[in-house]
Amino acid sequence: MTFLLRRVLVMIPTMLAIITITFFIIRLAPGGPFMSEREIPREARTALNAKYGLDEPLLVQYGRYIHNVVRLDFGPSYKFPSRAVRDIIFESLPVSLELGIYAILLALLIGIPVGSVAALKQNTVWDYAPMSLAMLGVSIPNFVLGPMLIFLFALTLRWLPPALWGPPQHKILPALTLAAIYIAYIARLTRGGMLEITRADFMRTARAKGLPEATIVTRHALRGGLLPVVSFLGPAMARAVTGSIVVEKIFAVPGVGQHFVNGAFNRDYTLVMGVVIFYAGFLILFNLVVDLAYAFLDPRVKLE
Amino acid sequence: MTPRAVDVGESVTQDAVLSVEGLQTFFFTEEGVVRAVDDVSFSVGAGRTLGIVGESGSGKSVANLSVLRLIPTPPGRIVAGHIRFDGHDLLKLPEREMRGIRGKRISMIFQDPMTSLNPYLRVSRQLTEVLEEHERMGRREARERAREMLAHVGIPQPERRIDHYPHEFSGGMRQRVMIAMALLCQPQVLIADEPTTALDVTIQAQILDLIRDLRDELGTAVILITHDLGVVAGMAHEVAVMYAGKVVEQAATEELFANPRHPYTLGLLESIPRLDRAQERLQPIPGRPPSLAALGAGCPFAVRCPYVLDRCHTHYPEFRTLGTKHRVACWADVSASA
Numbered sequence: 133m134t135f136l137l138r139r140v141l142v143m144i145p146t147m148l149a150i151i152t153i154t155f156f157i158i159r160l161a162p163g164g165p166f167m168s169e170r171e172i173p174r175e176a177r178t179a180l181n182a183k184y185g186l187d188e189p190l191l192v193q194y195g196r197y198i199h200n201v202v203r204l205d206f207g208p209s210y211k212f213p214s215r216a217v218r219d220i221i222f223e224s225l226p227v228s229l230e231l232g233i234y235a236i237l238l239a240l241l242i243g244i245p246v247g248s249v250a251a252l253k254q255n256t257v258w259d260y261a262p263m264s265l266a267m268l269g270v271s272i273p274n275f276v277l278g279p280m281l282i283f284l285f286a287l288t289l290r291w292l293p294p295a296l297w298g299p300p301q302h303k304i305l306p307a308l309t310l311a312a313i314y315i316a317y318i319a320r321l322t323r324g325g326m327l328e329i330t331r332a333d334f335m336r337t338a339r340a341k342g343l344p345e346a347t348i349v350t351r352h353a354l355r356g357g358l359l360p361v362v363s364f365l366g367p368a369m370a371r372a373v374t375g376s377i378v379v380e381k382i383f384a385v386p387g388v389g390q391h392f393v394n395g396a397f398n399r400d401y402t403l404v405m406g407v408v409i410f411y412a413g414f415l416i417l418f419n420l421v422v423d424l425a426y427a428f429l430d431p432r433v434k435l436e
Numbered sequence: 437m438t439p440r441a442v443d444v445g446e447s448v449t450q451d452a453v454l455s456v457e458g459l460q461t462f463f464f465t466e467e468g469v470v471r472a473v474d475d476v477s478f479s480v481g482a483g484r485t486l487g488i489v490g491e492s493g494s495g496k497s498v499a500n501l502s503v504l505r506l507i508p509t510p511p512g513r514i515v516a517g518h519i520r521f522d523g524h525d526l527l528k529l530p531e532r533e534m535r536g537i538r539g540k541r542i543s544m545i546f547q548d549p550m551t552s553l554n555p556y557l558r559v560s561r562q563l564t565e566v567l568e569e570h571e572r573m574g575r576r577e578a579r580e581r582a583r584e585m586l587a588h589v590g591i592p593q594p595e596r597r598i599d600h601y602p603h604e605f606s607g608g609m610r611q612r613v614m615i616a617m618a619l620l621c622q623p624q625v626l627i628a629d630e631p632t633t634a635l636d637v638t639i640q641a642q643i644l645d646l647i648r649d650l651r652d653e654l655g656t657a658v659i660l661i662t663h664d665l666g667v668v669a670g671m672a673h674e675v676a677v678m679y680a681g682k683v684v685e686q687a688a689t690e691e692l693f694a695n696p697r698h699p700y701t702l703g704l705l706e707s708i709p710r711l712d713r714a715q716e717r718l719q720p721i722p723g724r725p726p727s728l729a730a731l732g733a734g735c736p737f738a739v740r741c742p743y744v745l746d747r748c749h750t751h752y753p754e755f756r757t758l759g760t761k762h763r764v765a766c767w768a769d770v771s772a773s774a
Contacts, residue, residue: 342538
């Protein structure tokens with residue numbers, strides 16, 4: 133319990149550092165929220181800047197922002213002034229979350245069995261073929277894979293819709309595109325972890341006990357063999373939820389990612405800040421979950 | 437008393453629970469064929485203990501892993517030999533039936549109880565799974581039996597300790613857990629591979645006592661693998677000395693210590709400290725064990741042997757039999773000079 137409390141307390145300075153760094157970095161970028169191609173009259177711009185306090189010294193703005201964030205007020209979007217940043221994020225977050233969860237589930241469902249088989253049949257075709265494929269999965273960027281999948285399954289075979297977010301068949305291609313790299317990573321991590329475990333003395337003991345091979349693998353090997361996967365899962369989950377920007381763009385999925393991209397283009401300071409804070413929060417949260425899972429899986433790990 | 441063969445040597449071979457004959461286990465590596473076990477024979481009877489002594493790499497562990505067919509294949513392979521147990525040749529048994537023998541009728545305990553127990557599973561699980569597999573026991577029954585066994589091997593508070601993880605036990609206690617695990621199904625043969633090497637000296641004696649007591653109580657045949665002649669002296673009825681994949685000398689324990697006939701055995705005995713002799717220095721065996729991938733036709737000990745003869749380099753000696761159960765593979769006729 134003290135472990136949890138301490139971890140939650142540590143989140144505060146971490147988040148503060150992230151907020152501070154992002155706040156000043158984004159202000160370093162040239163331009164501002166009210167400079168667009170369409171010329172706004174000087175008086176209007178001055179009035180807007182004054183309204184949002186953008187004419188005040190940076191430190192004053194920073195102080196006010198922190199003051200608001202503590203009360204979970206991320207301000208209005210500069211681009212869509214009628215809407216609060218919080219509402220924009222809450223509206224699109226479930227979509228990104230859903231897509232991310234599908235991708236990770238897909239990655240676990242495919243990656244773990246493939247990696248296990250590769251380890252157990254080391255240096256056979258069952259090892260080489262999937263591992264080469266995994267290498268490919270790591271190497272192909274998703275902005276290449278996405279269009280390829282669209283071309284194959286949507287335009288040529290006409291099995292699946294090419295874009296938009298809707299009924300389940302819409303979710304397959306974006307989830308698969310997003311999952312590809314995680315499938316590859318998880319397969320490789322599982323293989324590595326399982327290979328290490330199969331060399332462990334206690335695996336020899338398990339065999340000497342006359343247990344069936346299936347029991348040996350599932351009961352004795354998987355648990356320790358999957359530890360590398362588990363520790364990868366925290367950042368992976370956070371990245372799948374937050375890092376689906378490109379995939380969301382390709383498949384026109386209305387997730388958080390589009391707001392991040394558009395926000396950055398538009399110098400929509402508050403929107404970008406809001407998204408960054410949520411992303412960071414996710415990352416920290418999932419890392420905490422992983423540590424808890426670790427203690428659950430490995431009895432030697434004590435959370436203190 | 438029931439009528440029995442009078443000749444001790446003969447009765448032992450007849451009553452052998454397990455006998456290994458002409459076993460060859462090779463490892464096919466990139467550096468060449470490693471003849472880890474090359475034409476090794478030994479046997480052990482019920483309630484008896486056979487000590488197998490040799491330095492690391494002499495093939496003693498590989499020979500015994502071969503008995504349970506636990507050699508990692510590839511690169512290892514049992515090339516030839518017979519392993520007779522209960523009227524079967526274990527090397528000819530289908531894997532399914534072999535599994536019914538491992539852990540049930542022939543059990544094994546290993547050197548390092550720290551790494552030989554699964555750190556991720558409670559002791560209870562690691563014990564009950566044996567009973568569930570081999571005795572078809574239910575969870576509750578298996579747990580009760582496991583608890584009894586822990587108590588039997590001297591683990592205090594077994595009711596509480598059974599739910600602990602291996603890392604919560606001390607080294608000696610862990611080895612007790614291993615022994616309990618190995619004896620759950622009351623096997624006919626227990627193979628103990630360096631069971632005390634990783635333990636403190638004071639604990640070593642306790643563990644050896646425990647193995648001996650359980651052997652006498654259950655009538656288990658024990659194969660005790662060790663590099664420590666001291667361990668063998670107090671435990672084994674018979675000793676086989678292994679060098680470079682071969683048994684070089686075999687005899688009843690007292691006979692071997694009193695009348696060692698192989699230069700390697702002599703060397704081993706001279707390199708252990710003795711309290712009953714005023715000795716300035718221990719006599720180590722010069723040189724190192726040979727690479728098992730590059731063995732010639734001769735005796736592998738020849739290069740280190742003080743009694744070496746010309747033919748030692750070209751011809752491997754056949755066993756010579758000295759007395760009922762004493763055999764030695766050496767061209768030279770050497771004996772301990774008192």
